Amino acid sequence: MRLTVLGNQGPFPGPEGACTGFLLQDKEVNILIDCGAGVISRLQKYCKISDLDAIVLSHLHSDHSSDMFVLRYAVQAKLMTKTMDKAIDVYTPKTPDKYYKELDFNNVFNLHNISDGMQLNIMGFSFTFYKTAHPVECYGMRIEKDGKVFAYSADTTYTENIIKLAENADLFLCEANATENIRKTSNPPHLSVKEACDIARKAKVKKLLLTHFWFEEPKENYRGDAEGEFNKVELSEELKTYEI
Numbered sequence: 001m002r003l004t005v006l007g008n009q010g011p012f013p014g015p016e017g018a019c020t021g022f023l024l025q026d027k028e029v030n031i032l033i034d035c036g037a038g039v040i041s042r043l044q045k046y047c048k049i050s051d052l053d054a055i056v057l058s059h060l061h062s063d064h065s066s067d068m069f070v071l072r073y074a075v076q077a078k079l080m081t082k083t084m085d086k087a088i089d090v091y092t093p094k095t096p097d098k099y100y101k102e103l104d105f106n107n108v109f110n111l112h113n114i115s116d117g118m119q120l121n122i123m124g125f126s127f128t129f130y131k132t133a134h135p136v137e138c139y140g141m142r143i144e145k146d147g148k149v150f151a152y153s154a155d156t157t158y159t160e161n162i163i164k165l166a167e168n169a170d171l172f173l174c175e176a177n178a179t180e181n182i183r184k185t186s187n188p189p190h191l192s193v194k195e196a197c198d199i200a201r202k203a204k205v206k207k208l209l210l211t212h213f214w215f216e217e218p219k220e221n222y223r224g225d226a227e228g229e230f231n232k233v234e235l236s237e238e239l240k241t242y243e244i
């Protein structure tokens with residue numbers, strides 16, 4: 001498996017940045033995980049829209065899904081001009097209702113609903129979904145292929161479910177939106193860097209990659225909070241590919 005970080009910012013992107021989106025690939029398979037603002041533009045550096053095999057959305061907050069609402073126009077046009085021959089399979093929570101309904105657009109997406117504990121084989125990748133603690137229905141995912149495990153926290157506050165999701169993962173991509181500095185003035189519904197490191201330690205993951213950065217918060221603050229908390233931790237970098 002290999003994972004390319006298309007965007008790692010939230011809840012909105014900075015100049016030249018993008019919100020959450022990751023391209024998971026293996027040989028011929030292309031799966032997009034989350035599709036926030038700026039992701040579709042960057043995706044096409046690596047993969048044509050017509051070559052996407054599936055899209056998996058952790059939840060329907062806009063910083064993880066807003067580009068779906070422009071991607072639908074691309075797919076509609078490509079189906080009409082026959083530069084694409086089928087709708088894209090999309091795996092998503094079925095709430096909040098108003099956003100879910102917007103995905104149901106002119107048959108450009110085949111919608112499949114995900115739920116807690118659900119296991120699915122998507123193009124040879126074995127997915128298991130874990131409900132997270134977030135203001136809307138949201139699922140983290142554990143993905144296994146060829147003996148390797150990739151775990152993604154999605155958005156969450158601290159919950160035991162994330163430790164199970166990440167157990168012994170080769171790569172654990174975990175949101176860590178809140179620094180100690182941010183926590184002084186606000187309490188976003190997200191993990192802090194220290195909490196992400198604590199989960200990684202308890203789950204005994206091999207490598208922790210942090211994501212979902214508030215772009216105005218200096219990266220030194222994220223790095224500083226991680227120091228001494230976990231031995232194999234890195235801040236994810238946009239447009240970088242990680243081998244799993």
Ligand SMILES: [Zn+2]
Nearest residue numbers: 059061134155
């Ligand atoms: Zn969210």
